[in-house]
Structures are given as structure tokens and as C-alpha cells.
């Protein structure tokens with residue numbers, strides 16, 4: 001098994017941390033990325049660091065190779081002047097408290113996120129959330145209109161900004177617009193529940209290229225477009241071009257990947273310093289180490305994984321004296337409905353399993369609710385015998401790819417849910 005070769009470069013950890021204010025001057029760029037968040041976040045000492053997460057992992061690299069601009073929420077309420085960060089120009093968008101609640105926590109993460117993950121949680125529909133979504137999309141679109149050079153390329157990312165392609169096209173038909181969805185795209189029966197499905201479909205069809213993680217996602221989108229915008233429901237291969245509104249739109253499958261070279265270099269460094277072996281020794285040298293690394297999200301199936309682990313202990317398939325389950329759960333979306341309950345349930349399960357099966361010398365589940373530096377994750381990937389990636393639904397899952405890329409000697413077992421996009425690429429996991 002091998003990680004698919006990366007079309008993206010440096011991991012956040014390798015990017016320079018140099019930020020320079022640009023004094024309110026707007027420079028136009030050949031390449032502009034628009035994504036909900038900027039790729040950096042402010043540290044306590046007011047400097048900026050690259051933020052963790054799948055989108056940043058994949059995109060920081062592109063910008064390192066072709067300098068351009070990135071439009072995104074800064075984490076603050078005021079829209080502020082652009083500044084340079086390494087080779088990138090960052091355009092911070094501000095979100096007021098009510099926009100944060102209605103656009104981000106509401107429409108993006110309590111309406112679209114569960115809907116796009118096969119309706120795992122009941123989806124909430126509220127007009128006030130939709131209005132805020134449209135307002136914030138307009139703000140992003142306006143910044144893109146100002147900052148993209150004539151004939152330049154705008155690359156819009158993810159479910160937060162699906163109206164931006166149409167808003168920009170209406171004013172700047174010269175701009176080449178790409179859109180990429182990082183999540184799954186659900187079957188049309190599900191998305192038909194959304195009262196604003198037509199606006200979203202037409203928003204996306206205004207791009208020149210609409211990219212998805214898997215063929216299934218692309219097919220689902222095309223079926224919806226056929227239903228709503230009366231475009232032909234072509235049979236999607238890796239790329240299909242349709243005519244819509246007098247233009248050609250390409251619907252394409254582009255499974256996102258990681259920078260394999262960077263992961264391999266970190267893995268080589270970790271092996272040289274014996275870090276994986278030292279980690280195992282520090283946790284009592286169990287015979288089998290099972291590892292999970294996820295944002296704490298109900299889609300990732302951390303609860304299902306813990307229950308399965310518990311069943312194996314109960315049935316005597318695993319010996320608690322022999323096995324350690326390490327789960328890193330990165331804090332995420334604390335204020336969005338469903339996340340706190342998910343955290344309680346995971347922590348209840350960890351407590352219950354540890355109560356029932358740990359010994360006085362060590363727990364059987366080692367659980368951390370924290371963000372680790374990426375350099376600390378790679379030794380864990382190398383220390384594990386089994387990497388458990390068990391989402392109920394996941395656009396791709398880069399952790400699976402990072403695990404495979406780090407195992408330069410091809411050792412280790414990847415346990416991979418068939419509901420992760422990555423399963424299409426790792427059929428022998």
C-alpha cells in the first residue's frame with residue numbers, strides 16, 4: 001500500500017512564520033484562495049502560527065510553490081488590512097459574534113456539515129442562518145473581486161463558501177474560478193431537504209471547475225444539478241464537462257493528498273532518534289498499540305471505535321495487559337450543537353473502559369483532548385501497530401494517508417472505514 005503521490009507541498013510545520021503588515025495597500029494576485037479560515041491563527045503573544053487541519057495541511061503547500069493571496073476568517077470580529085506571511089498575502093475577513101453564530105456555527109456546521117455527512121445528526125434549517133451565510137459569502141466574494149488580477153485564478157474551498165463562485169462570476173467574468181469541496185457530497189435525496197439547494201447548486205455551477213474528493217461525490221452533485229439546473233446527467237468518470245448557462249463547467253474528481261516527502265522526512269528523523277520505541281517504553285511496552293488521531297467530531301466514529309475495542313476486550317480477543325489504545329482527539333467546534341455531547345460520550349466510554357479493564361500500573365485507553373505539534377504525531381504513527389480510522393462518513397481523511405506515508409518500511413496495519421474517501425485509494429487497507 002502506498003500513499004497517493006502528493007500534489008501538495010510543505011506541511012504547516014515547515015512554513016516560515018514571518019508576518020508583515022501591508023499598510024492597507026491592495027495588490028492583485030494571479031492566484032487567490034478563499035477558504036473559511038486563514039491558514040494561520042494568532043498566538044497569545046500576538047504573532048501568527050499555521051493552524052492545524054486537513055485543508056491547511058493540503059493547501060499551505062500550493063501557496064509555498066506559487067505565491068498568491070489567501071482570503072479567510074482571522075478568528076477576529078473586525079475585517080483588517082492584509083499582511084504578508086512568508087510568501088503569501090493574507091486577507092483577514094472579520095465575523096461579528098452573530099455572524100459567527102449564524103453563518104459558521106449555524107448554517108455551515110449545524111445545517112450543511114451534518115447534511116453533507118449523510119444526515120448523521122438531525123439537520124437544522126433556519127432562515128436567519130441562511131441570511132448570514134449569504135452575507136458572509138458576499139464579503140468573501142467582494143474581497144476576491146478586489147484582489148484577483150485580470151484573468152487570474154480564484155480557488156474557492158469548501159462548504160462554507162458555495163455561493164462565492166456565482167457572486168464573483170457576476171462581476172468578474174474574466175476570472176477563472178475553481179471550487180473544491182473537502183467533505184463528501186450527499187445523494188440528491190438528502191440535499192433536496194435543503195430549502196436553499198437551488199442557490200447552492202447554481203453557486204457551484206458558476207465555477208469553471210467543481211472538484212470533489214471521490215467519484216461518488218461528483219456523481220451525487222451531477223444528479224442534483226440535473227434535477228435542479230436541468231443539466232444533462234452525464235456518467236462521471238474522473239472528469240466530465242457539461243454546458244450550463246452558455247459556459248462549460250468541468251465536474252472533476254481530485255482526491256486530496258498530503259506532502260509525502262515531508263512526512264517521510266519527519267518519519268526518518270523520528271526513527272533516527274528512536275522516538276517511537278521510546279514512546280512505547282514510556283507507556284509500559286504493550287505488545288499491541290492501537291492509535292486514533294482525529295478532530296473531535298461526531299463524523300469521525302471515535303465512539304464506535306471505542307465500543308469495538310471494548311467488545312474485543314469483553315470477548316477476550318484482546319488481553320488488557322497486552323494492548324494500549326491511544327486516542328488523540330483535537331478540540332474542534334466546541335460551540336456547535338452535537339460536539340459537546342460527542343465529547344461527553346467519548347469521555348464516558350474512555351472512563352468506563354479504563355474503569356473496567358485498566359491495571360494499577362497503566363490505563364488501557366490513553367486519551368488526550370489536545371492538539372499536538374505535527375512533529376509529535378509522526379512518532380505516534382510509527383509507534384502504532386494498528387491505525388484506526390473509522391469515520392461514519394469522511395470526505396477523504398488525511399490521517400490515513402499520513403500514517404501510510406510515515407511507515408517507510410511498509411509495516412503496520414491501517415484499519416480504514418469504507419465510508420472515508422481514502423478507502424477508494426487504499427483498497428487493501
Ligand code: GDG
Nearest residue numbers: 052053054057182256330371372373374394395396397398
Ligand atoms: C476536511 C474533511 C478531508 C489532527 N490532529 C492534529 C493534527 N491533525 C491534522 C492531521 C491531518 C488533519 O489534521 C486532519 O485531517 P482530516 O482529513 O481528518 O481532516 P478534517 O479536519 O476533517 O477536514 C476531510 C480534509 O478536509 C482535507 O480535504 O480529508 O475528509 O473533513 O493533517 O495530521 N495536526 C496537528 N496536531 C494535532 O493534534 N498538528
